[in-house]
Amino acid sequence: MLKAEGDAVFIRGRTELDRVLNGAAPPQTEVDALKSGLHTLVFHPSAAERMQATRDLNQRLESLCQPITTGIVNLTVTGGPPWLTPQKIDAWLGTTHGEIAIDADEATAWVHHLDGFLIGGRPISAEVALAKGHRLPPLARKHRGRARQTGQGCWLPFNDEQGRLSASPRPIAIKHGEMLAAQEHIVFDPCCGLGADAIGAALVGATVLAGDICATRIALARKNAAHFGVSDAIHFEVGPAAETLQRWSKSHPVHSLFLDPPWGGKEWDRQHMNYSALMEPLGDLCPFIAAAKSVVIKLPRTFDTLTLPLHTWEFSLAIASRDDHIADRVRMITAHSSDK
Numbered sequence: 001m002l003k004a005e006g007d008a009v010f011i012r013g014r015t016e017l018d019r020v021l022n023g024a025a026p027p028q029t030e031v032d033a034l035k036s037g038l039h040t041l042v043f044h045p046s047a048a049e050r051m052q053a054t055r056d057l058n059q060r061l062e063s064l065c066q067p068i069t070t071g072i073v074n075l076t077v078t079g080g081p082p083w084l085t086p087q088k089i090d091a092w093l094g095t096t097h098g099e100i101a102i103d104a105d106e107a108t109a110w111v112h113h114l115d116g117f118l119i120g121g122r123p124i125s126a127e128v129a130l131a132k133g134h135r136l137p138p139l140a141r142k143h144r145g146r147a148r149q150t151g152q153g154c155w156l157p158f159n160d161e162q163g164r165l166s167a168s169p170r171p172i173a174i175k176h177g178e179m180l181a182a183q184e185h186i187v188f189d190p191c192c193g194l195g196a197d198a199i200g201a202a203l204v205g206a207t208v209l210a211g212d213i214c215a216t217r218i219a220l221a222r223k224n225a226a227h228f229g230v231s232d233a234i235h236f237e238v239g240p241a242a243e244t245l246q247r248w249s250k251s252h253p254v255h256s257l258f259l260d261p262p263w264g265g266k267e268w269d270r271q272h273m274n275y276s277a278l279m280e281p282l283g284d285l286c287p288f289i290a291a292a293k294s295v296v297i298k299l300p301r302t303f304d305t306l307t308l309p310l311h312t313w314e315f316s317l318a319i320a321s322r323d324d325h326i327a328d329r330v331r332m333i334t335a336h337s338s339d340k
């Protein structure tokens with residue numbers, strides 16, 4: 001704090017000083033003006049000049065130290081793909097019409113984790129309307145990272161590492177099963193992995209034809225089905241999706257279809273998820289998508305939903321638990337097409 005005859009230049013503590021020093025670099029003219037003001041304040045023989053320099057310095061420092069907003073602020077979440085309605089945002093985040101009144105510290109964390117977050121191939125925006133010149137508090141260390149729960153606590157007793165990562169959580173598997181069985185009780189699941197969704201469909205009364213290219217997964221899925229008492233309702237087969245679908249379509253022309261292609265493991269490519277990247281490695285599935293009574297596709301949350309072929313799709317955010325971190329609650333997007 002520098003004093004000049006009763007008036008003073010204040011920098012209120014270390015944090016503000018850091019902000020002046022480390023924040024957006026002030027333009028050179030501003031630095032020159034600050035230097036010259038300080039020079040006047042310390043060396044000028046005239047008390048009036050020193051006083052004027054003090055006022056000027058205070059004003060300049062004030063504008064560099066944008067005041068931090070504290071207390072409750074209004075945060076608004078918008079954007080994303082056209083189907084991401086405020087109601088869907090509310091179900092995900094607990095907002096009302098996409099808005100929430102929260103503490104400024106928490107708002108900083110929400111902006112950090114959600115602003116620019118990709119849903120359905122489009123970024124969402126998380127914004128706080130602040131008083132002019134104000135800013136949000138810096139991000140607290142505890143909000144920087146987040147302990148990801150992905151793959152832990154798998155509900156299927158027989159599993160492997162890759163299978164744990166990709167298995168649908170139980171409430172989501174049951175929901176998929178309900179969507180599929182509502183239209184037709186025969187359900188095809190040609191990339192069944194550990195069998196989560198096949199078991200979900202069987203638990204709500206469907207008869208499932210389940211396949212996977214990996215024989216080890218099929219063996220695990222069989223054991224999981226036995227554990228949940230639905231072995232009789234699921235017919236398992238090892239084979240590539242394009243081949244099993246071809247065969248099953250002949251024996252069961254009327255059916256629902258569930259598709260859960262591999263996303264690419266733990267380090268799946270979040271930026272470039274679209275129909276050709278995700279589905280085309282499985283072969284041409286378009287005829288099978290067109291022929292099924294109802295189709296449910298499990299998609300990564302960043303998947304560009306506009307790239308799905310034809311059809312009237314209903315999209316929903318699949319949320320396993322509201323206890324998860326806000327950014328981790330959206331486990332996937334469910335695309336559902338049923339009015340066929």
Ligand SMILES: C[S@@+](CC[C@H](N)C(=O)[O-])C[C@H]1O[C@@H](n2cnc3c(N)ncnc32)[C@H](O)[C@@H]1O
Pocket residue numbers: 163166167168190191192193194195196197211212213214217239240241242260261262263281282
């Ligand atoms: C995302 S996982 C399925 C997870 C499963 N829905 C669950 O919840 O347990 C994708 C599965 O597709 C299988 N897969 C990969 N390529 C395949 C192909 N061409 N045909 C059939 N299955 C394939 C993988 O072995 C993997 O188990």
